[in-house]
Amino acid sequence: MNVKAPRGTNDILPPLSLQWQYVEKVYRDLMAVYNYHEARTPIFEYTELFQRGIGDTTDVVEKEMYTFTDKGGRSVTLRPEGTASIVRAFMENKLYGQSLPVKFYYIGPMFRYERPQAGRFRQFHQLGVEVFGSNDPALDAEVIILGINYLNKLGLKNLQLYINSIGCPECRKEYFRVFRTYLEDYHDVLCKDCQGRLERNPMRILDCKEESCSKAVKEAPRVLDYLCDDCREHFEEVKVYLNNLGLDYIIDPNIVRGLDYYTNTVFEVKYAGLGAQDTVLAGGRYNGLAEELGGKAVPGVGFAMGMERLMLTLEKESAELPGEPDLDLFIVTIGDKAKKAAFKYIYQLRNKGYISEIDYMERSVKSQMKAADRMNAKYTVILVEDELCKGKAILKNMQNGEQMEISLDNLVEEIEEYIK
RNA sequence: GUGGGUGUAGCUCAGUUGGCUAGAGCGCAGGAUUGUGGCUCCUGAGGUCGUGGGUUCAAGCCCCAUCACCCACCCCA
Numbered sequence: 001m002n003v004k005a006p007r008g009t010n011d012i013l014p015p016l017s018l019q020w021q022y023v024e025k026v027y028r029d030l031m032a033v034y035n036y037h038e039a040r041t042p043i044f045e046y047t048e049l050f051q052r053g054i055g056d057t058t059d060v061v062e063k064e065m066y067t068f069t070d071k072g073g074r075s076v077t078l079r080p081e082g083t084a085s086i087v088r089a090f091m092e093n094k095l096y097g098q099s100l101p102v103k104f105y106y107i108g109p110m111f112r113y114e115r116p117q118a119g120r121f122r123q124f125h126q127l128g129v130e131v132f133g134s135n136d137p138a139l140d141a142e143v144i145i146l147g148i149n150y151l152n153k154l155g156l157k158n159l160q161l162y163i164n165s166i167g168c169p170e171c172r173k174e175y176f177r178v179f180r181t182y183l184e185d186y187h188d189v190l191c192k193d194c195q196g197r198l199e200r201n202p203m204r205i206l207d208c209k210e211e212s213c214s215k216a217v218k219e220a221p222r223v224l225d226y227l228c229d230d231c232r233e234h235f236e237e238v239k240v241y242l243n244n245l246g247l248d249y250i251i252d253p254n255i256v257r258g259l260d261y262y263t264n265t266v267f268e269v270k271y272a273g274l275g276a277q278d279t280v281l282a283g284g285r286y287n288g289l290a291e292e293l294g295g296k297a298v299p300g301v302g303f304a305m306g307m308e309r310l311m312l313t314l315e316k317e318s319a320e321l322p323g324e325p326d327l328d329l330f331i332v333t334i335g336d337k338a339k340k341a342a343f344k345y346i347y348q349l350r351n352k353g354y355i356s357e358i359d360y361m362e363r364s365v366k367s368q369m370k371a372a373d374r375m376n377a378k379y380t381v382i383l384v385e386d387e388l389c390k391g392k393a394i395l396k397n398m399q400n401g402e403q404m405e406i407s408l409d410n411l412v413e414e415i416e417e418y419i420k
Numbered sequence: 421g422u423g424g425g426u427g428u429a430g431c432u433c434a435g436u437u438g439g440c441u442a443g444a445g446c447g448c449a450g451g452a453u454u455g456u457g458g459c460u461c462c463u464g465a466g467g468u469c470g471u472g473g474g475u476u477c478a479a480g481c482c483c484c485a486u487c488a489c490c491c492a493c494c495c496c497a
Contacts, residue, residue, distance in 0.1 A: 114495075115493090118490080119497080283497095374458095
């Protein structure tokens with residue numbers, strides 16, 4: 001075996017896959033309660049969608065996309081995130097004509113060409129939501145509480161919510177002017193990346209980890225202090241709704257998010273102890289994205305969370321997760337005729353919903369019992385070829401070791417009686 | 421893309437200054453119990469020592485390269 005899974009990809013196998021299914025089910029169930037419904041969009045899109053949506057100057061677009069040319073000569077890209085596609089789908093299907101807001105959720109794989117590390121992979125999975133058509137701060141708060149509500153449902157407690165507002169393009173104009181003026185004195189101190197950002201994307205200097213940059217920025221003016229009246233009011237309202245629910249949060253003026261489409265509210269939910277990649281859930285409002293993609297101006301807000309990080313967090317918290325369920329029963333057979341009969345009975349039992357197994361390895365009785373035990377079978381049925389003619393089989397309770405004779409004629413019914 | 425660490429059986433890991441047929445525990449298979457699990461005991465299967473070069477009489481061990489994984493940077497979920 002010399003072919004391995006590509007770097008940064010993972011096989012999700014049992015029992016892990018059962019945990020994934022559980023986590024997804026809790027998600028879907030909660031979404032239904034909040035009246036969010038699933039949107040399934042293509043896993044690849046025309047490259048242009050992400051270039052325009054996420055932003056040409058972002059790291060994701062500049063160096064992390066899986067982009068290739070298809071046989072028709074079109075440039076397509078494996079989606080690096082979910083929002084752009086869903087906005088595209090919303091516009092393309094003219095859903096703005098519906099009663100608003102429209103609430104979606106999604107689950108699926110995303111792709112980014114990066115060096116893997118703890119909590120980060122090249123193919124990873126996100127659970128997300130997107131709400132379109134309203135600028136109501138109540139929706140910002142709803143999306144936040146929905147995310148936290150979900151994480152709590154999974155048993156996570158030690159979470160910290162960080163929020164900020166980065167305003168709209170209007171108030172950012174004034175802010176950028178002040179910010180750039182402030183940074184003029186520090187120009188030479190900034191790292192190369194940030195010197196470039198000064199022109200193209202000044203806000204991202206705020207969350208640069210380079211020591212000289214974070215020093216330079218320490219006393220810098222903050223977006224929060226330059227919000228226009230509407231944006232300030234909007235952020236205040238979001239906070240009112242959060243306070244209303246008694247939700248704890250930290251206002252962190254330095255979270256600005258790495259994707260260009262965010263406006264107003266941005267937030268992150270972190271879990272300490274995950275390592276460097278400690279953001280489990282993140283999102284914000286993106287009122288300009290639809291228009292940026294060439295559609296009408298439709299406001300939106302949403303979040304995304306990383307499945308792999310979520311699973312890491314659940315592990316750290318020792319959250320209760322389901323494993324493979326115990327067997328209801330295992331049919332042990334002695335002899336070929338018994339095996340044939342068992343094959344029929346197990347079909348009937350499975351039809352009734354009992355989780356059941358028989359031996360496929362030509363094992364001895366002892367080994368079949370062992371196998372049954374390994375699978376935590378609650379009962380075993382022992383079918384002996386020589387005794388089929390007597391019309392009897394043995395039913396054994398694996399918990400207390402008791403066994404009894406049951407008749408073959410209505411074997412399934414008799415078993416049902418005892419199993420209940 | 422950059423830096424550091426690791427790579428020996430299915431899993432977790434030993435392997436002494438390079439020296440004979442590469443080990444343990446767990447797991448798996450069979451048996452002790454000629455038709456019955458969990459405990460115990462016995463036996464067995466299973467290894468290109470990540471891969472490719474090199475040094476050497478001799479390499480799991482030393483050197484180089486490469487790949488993968490882990491961790492961190494950048495960035496992000």
